[in-house]
Amino acid sequence: MRIERITIADSSEYGGFLENAKAIAPHSGDAPYFALAMARNCPIWSNEKSFKRQKRIKVHSTSELALLMK
Secondary structure, eight states: OOOOOOOOOOHHHHGGGHHHHHHHOSSGGGHHHHHHHHHHTOOEEOOOGGGGGOSSSOEEOHHHHHHHHO
């Protein structure tokens, strides 16, 4: 059985975190992802190495998540 769930986050949920996110995101286009992670107090799943250069948000790569799920 396969269960899929996608939730669309409205910018009103994370908009208050955008300025702080812009300061740590490696590219301006990535700031909303960091802002949402801040708003939800959760990690980001990404293989983008530049995401790990900051210390505020935990970033997991696919291989790290695979190890956690074993």
